Amino acid sequence: MSFLQILWFILIGVLFAGFFFLDGFDFGVGMATRSLAHNEDERSQIIETIGPVWDGNEVWLITAGGAMFASFPYWYATLFSGYYLILLMILFGLIIRGVSFEFRTASDPKKQHIWSSALALGSLIVPFFLGVMFVSMIQGMPIDANGNMSAGFFDYFNVMSVVGGVALVLLTYLHGLNYIALKTLGDIRERARNYAAFLYWILYAGLVVFAVLLFFQTDFFQVRPLGTLITVALIVCFAVLGHIATFKGNEMLAFISSGLTMVSLVAMIFVGMFPRVMISSISDKYDLLIQNASSTSYTLTVMTIATICLLPFVLAYTIWSYWIFRKRIALPVVHTAEVVK
């Protein structure tokens, strides 16, 4: 295993972590349009909090996919062809969510609710199936000597992968609620905080079940006991920290904590997988390894140079954009009485 191969394995992890941190709250806000907001005005209010930034956040996923293709083509080929119908669902969700913003704005006010629902549905589908995909992946899938996966329904959908899918939905939803609390004024800000404070209790239950299943259904605790323990501890710590921050009304800390909970989850997956990229349930001889799934060192070098040159700019204008849209969004009838700290 070369330095570059390990670097790119980590970078893929960073890209997915960035995706969940950023687009994670977009999914949460999307789901909140149907579950938290009471009317189309409130929907417009919370949609506006992500309106200018969601598209850029989604690019983290596109970049993760592209980078996986470029740096680990065998991983990309096995994962994407193996999870065919799951990815079809993810694409379906991304598509209806992606068009809903613009279509909602452009459509007849009477029909706006259709696109609010499309937004909510898409935002629910994507994290659920991503959760199912990643969690079934770490349990090992039937991959043959040629790296081709031919899995059955229960390989994709088992107790643990469904728990994983639901957990990811819950995490993105909480992250979205924390974001709404941070970015709005008025009733909905209060409501988001209350919802979040309650939902954390359910998350804890989910995390306990997940940790137990992780012990029995994967080899993470045997292969990387220390790394797995640390990352699981981090997930729990950030969840608790977020919960406390929600109670205390520290919205920024709550938001960052819920983001870091998901980052820790991605870290856990990548730590436990290392040095594998795909685990075969048929035989560990068929595991796809970092070593033999990657591109040539020449391609990795080109990609590394390009990333070093481009990523700082991406981060710079992304931060600039968030800075420009840093203020809270209010309803048309501004709650002037509310004291803003």
Add this chain to the structure above:
Amino acid sequence: MDIVDLARFQFAMTTVFHFFFVPFSIGTAFVVAILETFYVRTKNEAYKKLAKFWGNIFLLSFAVGVVTGLIQEFQFGMNWSDYSRFMGDIFGAPLALEALLSFFIESTFIGLWMFTWDRVKKGTHLFFMWMVCFGTLTSALWILAANSFMQHPVGYAIKGGRAEMVDFFALLKNPQLWFEYGHVILAALTMGGVVLAGLTAFQMLKKDTTKEAKGLYKKSMRLGLWMAMIFSVGTILVGDFQMKYLVTEQPMKFAATEAIYETTGDPAPWTAVGIADTKNHTVKYKVDIPVLLSLLSYNKPSGSVKGMDEINAEMKEKYGTTIDGTKMDYIPPVNTLFWSFRVMAGFGAWIILVSFVGLLMTRKKKETLYKRRWMLWALALTTFVPFIANTAGWFITEFGRYPWTVYGLFTIQQSVSPNVSVTSLLISNIVYFTLFTTLAIVMIGLVKRQLQNDPTQMQGHGYADKILDPFDKGAF
């Protein structure tokens, strides 16, 4: 039906649909950037209103372009996993760079542009739009670099059963890339002009369009016509270079485009129309124009052009009569190529003609265009022409690569995912087909709705202005 047919059908369907919106977005982004530049330079509010008005149409197209592009990135792994294994070392890099350099820019700056009218300095706002343009233009470069490698592989070595990159810059110096890029970008800008002029013509035809609105539309009309004429001439010129390049680089594609089975005499005649009999390797009902093909191929009135039968024999010798146990025939679908070319070129010429006539009829002193409804109708209907011409152009490029995915290196048969079932492919084809039909219907409906707005009353993007203010009271 087998998996190869289904996967090919899906690729064709998703790419064609995606490519309705790509050039539409590139072209209209450029239109909006130009209009806003006029506004910033002249301080004439009319251009600001127009930029907002056409900006809304651009945003709709961009949204559909983005989501259909997602399918493109995923389907290489989903439907063509063996291709991804074979080509990943080369193909992935431009794709990742496209995301890193272009997609981030496009999507971030489009958000900034949409929501900051009148909230940042005029120049800054204009900068946002030009960044979006920069993003769209560079994104096309990267994806075409990947496509050009498939048409004309360069800077690689075959090792361990896959193509490995040995020279990244060879990918960018690939002559195929620059012909393709020039042709595609100019066609996209042409489309921007045609759509602008065409939709404006629809607006002028409406009975209830106010006098003030008409004043604005006249400005769009001139800009649209100028763009359509200049860029379509450019497209055809680059297309001509590209065809001459094909004569030597992909003679099979060239011969199929001109339906030449037997090597021609010297000088070579050009077959204007005809129907290829693909069984007996003859062309029926053909109308020949003497010497023209020599002129088109070599810029001189002499020289013969090799026919498909001869090239097929050569290729069989070079690559074998079977690859991986599949019997090979290297002749692509002749009629598709032959007619796609004529449709594309014919429509290209049509665009030049109508935009030229349109420009003549809108000269300052005598604006006769707006009184001649037949001409407005001609322009209005021309709106749909670039969509067909672009599709036809890609048919030539992609069907003409048959039976290869990577020319001379890897066949379509070898590329497909071996582990994806017919059922899965059927499901995904049905899902995409349903989605695309729905999106197309909604999209047309929403564009029509946008066109009902009065450009003189433009308030900018949706609720951002009407209800909520991101810069409202309160802060962190």
